[in-house]
Amino acid sequence: MNAQKFRTHRLTLRLSQGEIKDELNRRLGRSYDKPKISRWENEKEPIPDDVSEILEKMISTRKQSARVLVLANQKGGVGKTTSSLNLAYGLASIGCRVLLIDMDPQATATAGILATFNADLYNQGKTIAHVILHDKPLEQVIIKAGNLPDGRKLDFDFVSSHIDLAETDGRREPGYDAALREAIEPIQNNYDWIVVDAPPNLGMLTWMSLAAADEVIVPVRTEPYDTMGVGLIIGTIGKIQRRLNPSLHLSGVLPTQYNSRKSVDREVLLHLCNMLKDRAPVLGAVPSSAAYGHAARAARIALEASPSSPATTPYLRLAQALNARSELPLTAVEKLEVTVR
Template structure:
């Protein structure tokens, strides 16, 4: 069975979708079968991988409220091992439509369960809110990865997100874990960026990934070309950081060597 990781932070502009796209692409480049699920009505995860809205044969909305199997909604990308279930602005209405539905928090989980053994990783890109769409992602996921920008207000709202995660663990998804905090938008020239890194690492310790994503022009350019950074500029600092993140994640999942003594 594959692992489901949701990328969540209710603050906008923290590099959430950039992380979802480029982490998924990094895992796929290592020949890990990867599915990216876009739960953000902006639909940037799909467009950032080159999907055109007019060519879509189905979206995550159809899985949540249309009754279509998720296997019919999967779209290929330029990377052989990476596929995506896209979203469109139609998903905005799902927040309202889900309110009166039975098992409304479990819609995404029930949709993705048949696909879990077909992928090594399923990455879910959440919207910048803590509504029903994000709740569905948290109920579905095995773990949560939180992008945190290296700026003054970095920790603002983080306690609210961790509180929500705790509530989900208590009532809807007891096995949900914290995958880790990813520091993003790091500017080595700014003292505040170094202060934020030190503060976050000091407080959260080993819950913080070693990989740090810098502010990088190439990272901000590649979505307009519909490519992940690994296909746009593999030599850029942004690409190096997401490849490092992918390797760090895969090392965590590698089988631990046996400590049993050989006779």
């Protein structure tokens, strides 16, 4: 077993280096320390065969549970909700059991999916606000896939949001940042993927979302001012990894609303790739297109409304790669450098 596979298995098991050390010592009767695990993962020392065998066994016998994917950026208008909706649909379209949770008090995803009957759900106590603020079981607020009251079809399970959720930032309770993770745990085995649309800020709701996640994608528009704040959200992700969720993985930064015909977009995208070269992968860009506006006006998801459009297929390719745990589609920096010159 090589170092990358060891780390991937550890993250899949949602164990920190200290926790995997304790588990290996318990099973093998050894006295490995945390620096030993670090040396294995950094290819400083070979991984013993019996350690590899135990880790493979742990992976093969673990109870299957959903992977939690969070879309996060402290800036609004970067395509975060659009990305959440289209990735949730893309994963569902390839046969995955998907739950989308709207963690944004502005409830943009909720408005896009549920249109006019969200007020009824709030009165019935069926929003994420009732889960986070009033400890209601998450299972009781899930809207199941199927036909909606207005005749449209919902292709994945969904949990709606409400402005009351904004009260979360005023709460000061021990361990409150684990509230979403605790809510998800009882239903996690019911899904392959749980997609979380985090709010456009770096407050408690974003921390809570990241603390519950296995992986995070950061959408960002290819606009000069938008890319300036990417370092801030990546820094926050790093703090969450160190303090709350060591298994959190930054899957990449997702450029959105990209127009390859505009020189400024190409220059910004190249700058983003160079800026993040040693910090995070830059995923394949999502083109700017009227398909998204047309779909939103029709209360539909763009990938569902225009499945073969070049503007929407990047979401499908990304969903397929995420689910297959294969290499994610990245921006081709070499080609970009040629066009910028």
